[in-house]
Amino acid sequence: MEMVERADDEIKEETQTHSPPPSKDQKGKKFSWGKLRRFDSLDIEANAISNHHNNGSKALGWMAILKLAFQSIGIVYGDIGTSPLYVYSSTFVHGVKHEDDILGVLSITYYTLILIPLIKYVFIALRANDNGEGGTFALYSKICRYAKVGLLPSQQAEDRDVSNYKLELPSRQRLASKVKSAIENSPSAKYFLLLITMLGTSMVIGDGVITPCISVLSAVGGIKEATSAMTEERIVWVSAAILVGLFMVQRFGTEKVGYSFAPILTIWFLFIGSIGLFNFFKHDPSVIKALYPKYIIDYFKRNKKDAWISLGGIILCTTGAEALFADVGHFTVLSIQISTCFVVFPSIVLAYTGQAAYLSKHHLDTADVFYRSIPGPLYWPMFIVAVLAAIIASQAMISASFSIIQQSLSLGCFPRVKIVHTSSKYEGQVYIPEINYLLMLACVALTLGFKDPVKIGNAYGIAVVFVMSITSALLVLVMLMIWKTNILIVILYVFTIYLVELLYLTSVLYKFTEGGYLPLALSAFLMIVMSVWNYVYRKKYTYELENKLSPENLREIVANVDFHRLPGIALFYSDLVQGVPPIFKHYVHSVPSLHSVLIFVSIKSLPISKVLPEERFLFRLINPRELGVFRCVVRYGYTDLHEHESFERTLVDRLKEFIREELQLSHVKPNNKDVPDGGESDDGMAIDEEVNKEQENKRKEAIKEKVELIEREYSAGIVHLLGETEVVASKGSNFGRRILIDNAYNLLRRNIRERDEVLNIPHERLLKVGMTYEL
Template sequence: MYAPNRMEVAKVANSGDEDDLVVEEVKNNYEEDDDDQNENPSSPPPQSQLKGKNLSWYKLRRYDSLDIESRKFGSTHHSKNGEQWSVILHLAFQSIGVVYGDIGTSPLYVYASTFTGGIKHNDDILGVLSLIFYTITLIPLLKYVFIVLRANDNGDGGTFAMYSLICRYAKVGLTPSEEASDQDVSTFQLEMPNHKLRIASKLKSKLENSRFAKFFLLFATMLGTSMVIGDGVLTPCISVLSAVGGIKEATDSMTEGRIVMISVAILVLLFTFQRLGTDKVGYTFAPIILVWFAFNAGIGVFNFIKYDPSVVKAINPAYIVDYFKRNKKDAWISLGGVVLAITGTEALFADVGHFSVRSIQISMCTITYPALILAYTGQASYLRKHNLDVPDTFFKSIPGPMYWPMFVVAVLASIIASQAMISGTFAIIQQSLSLGCFPRVKIIHTSKKYAGQVYIPEINYLLMVACVAVTIGFKTTQKIGNAYGIAVVFVMSLTSAFLVLIMIMIWKTNIFLVISYILIIGSVELLYLSSVLYKFDQGGYLPLAFAMVLMLIMFVWNNVYRKKYYFELDNKVSPEMLQGIVADTKTSRVPGLAVFYSELVHGIPPIFKHYVANVPALHSVLIFVSIKSLPISKVPIEERFLFRRVRPNDLNVYRCVVRYGYTDAHNEEEPFERMLVERLKDFVREDFMSPVSAEESNDGNNEHEEDIANRAEFEKQRQEVAMARDIELVDKAWRGGVVHLVGEHEVIAGKGANIGKKIMIDYAYNFLKRNLRQSNKIFDIPHKRMLKVGMTYEL
């Protein structure tokens, strides 16, 4: 027998039907064993708790209403096999070409960006080398590789992944579509805070009860997302310009204008290449980046031995203290150059969905980190003997015979450097789109072998245009570097803030470890943030300008999306009204199956009433499909569909909630229509296979066992006949033809709305809606069998 879990029964108890007292009795019975349930909230209550209650699951379902999400069918357990080492190593190899291009090309410009006024004291080189060493060790290696990567959401990373993780553990989402049964999805992985852990419970409670906290979390998520996209614009510009500029060492005929135009041509080719997908791009670029790291490490060792092996003493942090004592404010300002050594670090986390945590950890620890440390150490050794070469440190420090090979590899590596943030941008936009925070764009899954690798044509085109504009407008790496630093450190600081929430509320980390993290990592990031903000007027405004534009788009879309959802919720069709419409003699039933799409999870959308008023005919089988995005990365297919009958059964009307994670493809294995009908038939079978109430309602005093057995057998045969009849009706309706009814909502500001609301809804939102993809394109609905139903919503 299927035993409802405690949260499902509590949900039923609030359904508002006449026999609430019976259900409330069961609910209270569960709460007697509250501590056990808190230990494992997703486990069903013991069968013994239902004995003597004269209550069947059939009766519980009878009290269910259309406001309550359906009971699901199929497997509730989804085991994920451990990754094979061959797959991990393949992904580790790919990740070198995609993830590390940005941080790997930082040696091109770090020393030049740090010592903008020249080297004033030879030991300043040791101070900066020490800063670089500890910054790379603390932020990319310790923070991201060993801590932040653990905060992934079922393998997906980025700001939105952390936000969705928090939304699962605390009800901080602003759209009221949460349902008790969401927690039964195997990838939800929810373990509520134990009451003994007061800090976790107290923080969770404060977040849930504060409307300001909910809005602030969403605002911070949008800001972080916008900054990462800003990184995706600035990374190609600074990397390509730095590499191409190296040709000035070989010829004087290469002017600044020519360098800019060559860089623009390279950028256009790079974005054209994106349509091949991360899989092919990774395998193409990985060997080049491996060669790049090998050259950097080799030249670093050569310079270290030839010029000044004593720079190894920079491992002593005392040189950092001396550097600040000597240079004071100038040392603080120079941190804006040092932070460029860790640009692209956020890509480690944003791109984890394209690869895996283990693969990125392996490639970072074995290849990237050692190569970068050797490269910066070698450049420091060279600068100790050649202080005046600091503006062109990278190319000046290359041994003569290696210049041209290194130049070619540097140009190729700089092209690849852009790939990390471009891939990360695609990943986070896919996440924000699914959570209702970004306008609809086309998501193309580029690899059947590796999940999570996506390409977004519209975003790719916009990034290309922005990169070309920035490159032509700024022309030099110094101005772009000022802008770049702000974007990098801002995102890192936001990631740390989210991570602290996750540590306390989800991981339940010891509070002293949390405080240690804040004091060490947090203080370092705030110091860097204060430095990069100093150069706000020298190009630093650019990423903030990008972020403001993107946040405006995201805010408008999300705000109107929520208003529209609340409008549908307030004007939904009640169960009684639906039954009256279907049973109305004026409404004829025609052969076939109709699928009515909606984003409303809690009931039937008001557009259905509008449709019936104008077309008084309904198909023999009607399915209301609600599309729902869960705050998780993936929903297993066998757990995706939730069905619910509209009573009485002979109406042949069903509700279906189709649940997707924010990285799920909407048409991955078979057409949605076929999958929907097959799952509906599975639901009908399971619905009739539910235990009848005869066994549970029998008091055992006045009836003989033989009578009970006969009645049970008769009931079983009756149900089998009814099940076969309903399945045949579904098959017959499917053969008769499927019509897809899609709501086409015209959204306008309500009467008396202020000017700001009118601009946001009537102009901004509708402009985005008109120029982006509609739901029929997302689900690949055949145009010949699609019917759009229009209705105006006054918000």
């Protein structure tokens, strides 16, 4: 208790430094008065307020939760739900060699589904959401909030007033403190964490390429059972055409068809579950023996290396488990747990059980076991639903790729691309034109190149298991540092779930030359792009930090009588939170005029999911006051919307609020020199009241005048001043740095969106300022 109280006192002392006395209407509000005056709650992100914006504990009624559970079926489970299309065909590549092999594979499938999607993701990973958001970057940002391991510019020392949103009390657990200190004091550990986060992100994007290929190709391939006219070549071209159509409609968003997703996939799960149950009783109910783990041991004893290799096919039963975690932000933890446990898990278990029962009587049908096991009258309905389910599964992974690239972009780990929000209701529904067409080309090329779902499955397995392994590694850190889980439970997790995933990883890597190289090559390319961009992004920030203008220089520039003051408001964009970027000096030397109101705007993307609207804009008045120069820090979480249409109006309104508060809190008490020591006279009290009234009138008049000035200048127009910096390697740089900056980075910069396009700044009110930085 003493430690906690001391930490609370330190926090109070920090937030009350240099704070003027609050007015009556401001009592009870929380303010922070440092170099940047602002509301200082962000205690949501600090977990000071539990249950606020926490998707795991929303106060919803049961009807609302059940409705969300139903909706989640259409968004979350498309990938894992369509895995019965190709798991057994990818596992029994050379057919069934021994009758008990079917029981061995089914037993491994049972326990893999229990350990990974059910226990790991549904009951452990979902609890590790970052204020409702899931995925690799969400885990990384959660760790960054509890330990100083971030390498992103928003966590530099100069940004302390903005991004110090985690008020972590001293940890009592020695192990958690040791792990935290070890990572914080190791630069290599920090870089390793960021790199594996980027690798996980790259693998999820790889899933966005491979999922549409294997799902659509496997679903369309079922038509061979109905007609011999559909050759392998025709199936491939039909699949490619469906993929092109799928990507072409991405720009319309998923909201228009979203309501059809859940019913279609619910029908799909009912179909595969019912058909599985039918095959179980019709062909071989004895396959239920697979619940006995001895069949796993016998399977490995009998097949040895071949059994280990077959794990690369079995692991495909868990595809989509990562999407289950990544999409938690659209729903609640409880709703996903309900839909998984009562609909999805039973259906896919019955589907695999029924296919195993069918194979026990038809050993030669392994390549097309899904469609061969369907009763005749249900073939065409099942074929139609399977194609629709495959398209939905593809849609889910494509959307997940867009969302994770949006996160990477917000955290400075991806080149600038245009983010289009396709829904006014759902924040997570975004569309990225450049990425969409690149994914489309990659999908079509992969489909036409590989043609066989089994070969694509080899590539798919590597992408799936890599992401799972990275998630587990980050989860172990969360357990140790944040949850402070008992070390025995952590060891149990590592030696069961994590060890199983690593075993699967060794198996899928064995098929590197049979298609497994594809996701690794794609991830390597994306890793290089992200690493180059992030490296130069941080170097540019450091350069501006070291070469910023001092407040004295700024006052000299703005107060220069040779400068003309123009009507209107100028927004000068900068990455710096404190200090003025060197490019501003370059601007004023070239254009000897400034607008009546100058605002240095810093748009910061913090490694948190959301920033409350009332905490979005942080203002500070730069002295001398009469110059009308302000600093504004605009903070976004990685899932917040950037709506420029309302940006200018909101910024001006918040500026006026800031001016009112600034002038109210700058009240100076009058000196009562005429009041004798030891008491107050009636005349003295009357004088005080009169002076206070006069001060209050002056203050109100000053507030009115300043607010009217801001509104008048807003009506005169807003001009956006945007720095466009060229970067070159500094003289004396080594060969590697010159290649990285002069060639790799500048090649990326020339082929991406301009910053004004990303920010949606109107061109008629945009002025670009150019300058070259030597890094």
